[in-house]
Amino acid sequence: MEPGHELMRTRLEKRARLLARGIDPYGGAFEVSESVAAARANYVEERPVRLAGRVMSHRDMGKSVFLDLKDSTGRIQLYVQPKSVGEESFALFKEFVDIGDIVGVAGRLFVTRAGELTVRVEQWQMLSKAIRPLPKEYYGLENVELRQRQRYLDLILHDEVRRVFELRSRIVAEIRRYLTERGFLEVETPMMQPIAGGAAARPFVTHHEALGIDLFLRVAPELYLKRLLVGGWEKIFELNRNFRNEGISRRHNPEFTMLEVYEAYGDYETMMELAQGLITTVAENVLDTLVVRRQDGQEINLRPPWRRVRYRDLVEERLGKDWFALSASERRARATAMGVEFPPDAPDYEVTNAVFEKTIEPTLIDPVFVTHLPAELVVLAKQNKEDPSVVDVFELVINGQEIAPGYTELNDPVVQRERLLAQAAGHAEKLDEDFLVALEHGMPPAGGMGIGIDRLVMMLTGAESIRDVILFPQLRPSSRLT
RNA sequence: GCGCCCUUAGCUCAAUUGGCAGAGCAAGUGACUCUUAAUCACUAGGUUGUAGGUUCAAGUCCUACAGGGCGCACCA
Incomplete structure (x- = not known):
């Protein structure tokens, strides 16, 4: 106007x-x-x-x-x-x-x-x-674009929108309280990093004029938090923004909030306990219930204990006992028959994982810890002692979405270097050498986990889009603001 | 990046097979000292997202672009 x-x-x-x-x-x-x-x-x-x-x-x-x-x-x-x-x-x-x-x-x-x-x-x-x-309050502001671009109007007019963001604030405060009470120290590590490590995601690039170098907005704080484990803190967490230069969707915003927690002398199992305790406590204290109702009426039952199942067992349970006994070509044929697509050169474990993500994960509504994923999928976790083809990790799935991954962190600097090198496909310049040097000074065995806060808030508030739990979600600039 | 759908007054929505662009609220003026989606009367408000095209005639059909939604791809 x-x-x-x-x-x-x-x-x-x-x-x-x-x-x-x-x-x-x-x-x-x-x-x-x-x-x-x-x-x-x-x-x-x-x-x-x-x-x-x-x-x-x-x-x-x-x-x-x-x-x-x-x-x-x-x-x-x-x-x-x-x-x-x-x-x-x-x-x-x-x-x-x-x-x-x-x-x-x-x-x-x-x-x-x-x-x-x-x-x-x-x-x-x-x-x-x-x-x-x-805008006339009786009719509200229905235009989704205006509600996001002019969130202040959305907040003035819609108490239920205001309530979601107030819940988000209380959820975050409750997480901090829960961890701090248990002796975890909140730390802040660089968001601008010379090498964007800790996750295989495309980073945003920026430039520092005085230093004359490109820097990357972090895709994860993980490698810095591990340096702090080397530095002698035993229980630390960081709850802040990550940035990934990827597509935008109902579940993805380029900047999103992540909690990462590390505990020296723990492992993926202590992290499962922590994740379960944290999320159930937050739900009880903020929502006053452990049963969340989605918009479609379906209930998410958060009452512990949560199911724990090995990735392999869950895949066999859903896809057939013989899934892993099939030949690679038979497995591909079955995956394709289920409507799952994958690149023609995809390695075998990716075919199975594509089927897992498309047909199994969305059906997991109540919390499930899926454990022991194939080692190829997780390069920063420790291999299982009995079965080195899998790693000691979990993927917490609630409401059909990954909410939290957790690892027994890899602390062998030699193996870590090999795995990162393999992932970087031999491009040594992409290695975070400073991180590897830190590991070489000795990092205690540790458990670590990350919780996607936006998705947690979505789950707890019944939101169907990540834009409903982010005050100012990323949009293309518009010149015709009314 | 690809596909499908959407875009009409400040807001929420109408407009028949292509045939004069409308309503409610909001706004302005007037009436009213217990209203509450106040009520009543009158007035004003539009380059129908943008740019082209077809047609005697386009909100409506076609093309491109912009923004948005959903899905796909990307995303350990």
Whole structure:
């Protein structure tokens, strides 16, 4: 909308007229006596209150005006009439206050004949004159693009959206509390890294002018956190943003929030205990339940203990006892018959994994720890002592999505170098030599895990898109913002 | 990156087989001192996402582009 638009022009003129009268349309500090919710909760007839918030609607009866005022805790009706606010102040109020403006009011509580708890306004102050109109609250803001680009409108208009993000905040706070109480230290490691290691994902590139070098936004903090294990901390975590230069989808945002936890002298099994304890505690303390209902009505039952099953056993359970006995070509034929696609040169373990991800993972609704994945899939984990073809890891799947991987971390610097070299296909320049040098000084045996916070919040709030749990999801720039 | 779908007033939505672009709310003016999706009367509000094309005539059909949604690909 252009400033010349009539809807803006009338409001801009009101702003100018306020200024001309010596009234600041953008107020200043306004001392509130309490929140709207507190005012409602402590009703005493004629009790004086001072409240501030946004005007959401108004019903003008001529010599008396009713409005709805909304703050972050709730909404309350205002009643403005000349008898209580004064003739002059009433005239100003009618002339200048519009839906969408932020006002402060002082008045007394009463209940209308219709039974509505209301503030009879005695004084008011303009705190912020909105010069753009608020979308009609009754209809809401349905346009998904506008809801994301102008999230503030989404938050003003939709309490359920606000609630999701407040839950997210409490979930994150609860995770920090849970880990800190158990002796884990929160640390911060570089987001700008000379080599983007710790995950096989395409990084974003940036450039440091003074150093004259390219840097990468981190795809994972893992290799730095392990340096800290070498440095002698035993229990550490980092809860912050990762960046991956990949496609955007219902489950992917280029920047996303990840928790990584490391515990010296632990292993993937202690990490399974930690993951289960953490997520169930968060659910109980934040949601007050261990049964989450999805939008389609299906329930996710988080009651422990959670199932643990070996990758191989789960694949045989779902795809047939003979799956791994098949010849490679038979396995490919069966995978193709199930509608699973894979590159023609895909190694055998990738064919099975493609089938796993397409046909098994989406059906795992209640939490399942899938353990002992093929070693090729996980280069930073320790191989199993009995079966070196698999690694001591788990993949926690809830609601058909990977929520958390966990490892017995590889701490043999010689094996680690070999596996990273093999992964880099011989490109030694891609090796994080500093990390390998750190490992060579001795890293204690350790368990580690990562929890995708966005997906955890999706699961716990029933959100179907990652954009519903990220305040400002990545969008293409638009020039036609209304 | 590929495929399918969507885009009409500030917001939410209509518009028959291609035939004068409409409504509700919001806005402006007026009435109303207990309303609450307030009510009543009147007024204004549009290059139908952008640029082309077909046609006597395009919101409607065709092409390209932009933005969005979903799916695929990418993503250990």
